[in-house]
Amino acid sequence: MQKHIVCGAATWLATLLISGLLPASTVRAQQLDQIFRGYEIAANQGITLNLKGKDWSLVGLGSYLVNTTGCNDCHTHPNWANGGNPYLGQPEQINTAQYLSGGRKFTTPAGMFTSANITPDKTDKPAGLTLAGFLEVMHTGHDPRDPAGDLLQVMSWPLYRWKTDSDLIAIYTYLQAIPSLPDNPNPGP
Numbered sequence: 244m245q246k247h248i249v250c251g252a253a254t255w256l257a258t259l260l261i262s263g264l265l266p267a268s269t270v271r272a273q274q275l276d277q278i279f280r281g282y283e284i285a286a287n288q289g290i291t292l293n294l295k296g297k298d299w300s301l302v303g304l305g306s307y308l309v310n311t312t313g314c315n316d317c318h319t320h321p322n323w324a325n326g327g328n329p330y331l332g333q334p335e336q337i338n339t340a341q342y343l344s345g346g347r348k349f350t351t352p353a354g355m356f357t358s359a360n361i362t363p364d365k366t367d368k369p370a371g372l373t374l375a376g377f378l379e380v381m382h383t384g385h386d387p388r389d390p391a392g393d394l395l396q397v398m399s400w401p402l403y404r405w406k407t408d409s410d411l412i413a414i415y416t417y418l419q420a421i422p423s424l425p426d427n428p429n430p431g432p
């Protein structure tokens with residue numbers, strides 16, 4: 244898989260170079276940087292990606308955005324594999340067996356909430372949401388499947404609502420590429 248990714252990256256970069264499209268501006272160079280970092284994190288943590296039919300650059304950028312933006316903190320339970328907890332000085336290893344399958348419980352003044360499984364369902368929809376539904380959740384905190392006026396209570400949407408649609412589309416595309424998992428069978432705080 245790792246080899247495949249590196250090979251894909253090289254081909255992609257070569258195509259850009261040959262076609263003279265390699266972005267000259269700092270901004271675009273920065274985005275390329277982020278795309279490669281996204282693949283580096285996925286390879287480093289052993290996260291299997293299904294790139295079939297997906298935009299390679301969106302998956303890489305989405306990996307960067309998801310894996311450096313705290314989604315794992317709340318949506319993977321427990322966060323780290325056995326022996327992979329960086330807070331204990333261990334070599335960092337995300338809990339790939341439950342990666343983003345939810346199950347972390349939060350007690351709030353409004354009640355108890357459990358983080359959702361945001362891996363793709365059988366039809367490739369992360370958390371079962373269409374892209375439009377996902378954009379609504381992230382921009383407004385309202386899940387279109389919930390009764391009108393309901394707002395997610397723990398999810399950091401007041402922060403994520405400011406993300407651009409293009410960033411959120413990259414996040415959605417990445418979440419389509421990660422392994423589909425059943426809801427975490429062992430939820431906990």
Ligand code: HEC
Pocket residue numbers: 308309312313314315316317318349356357358359360361370372377380386394395396397398399403414
């Ligand atoms: C502070 C913890 C926290 C963080 C950080 C967080 N989430 Fe959530 N998220 C939750 C919880 C808990 C829920 C369940 C609903 C709620 O908040 O009441 C949820 C719900 C969701 C939902 C709705 C799913 C559904 O079935 O309704 C999506 C989509 C989602 N999160 C995506 C993300 C993404 C993508 C990130 C990172 C960019 C992220 N979340 C970061 C805690 C978090």
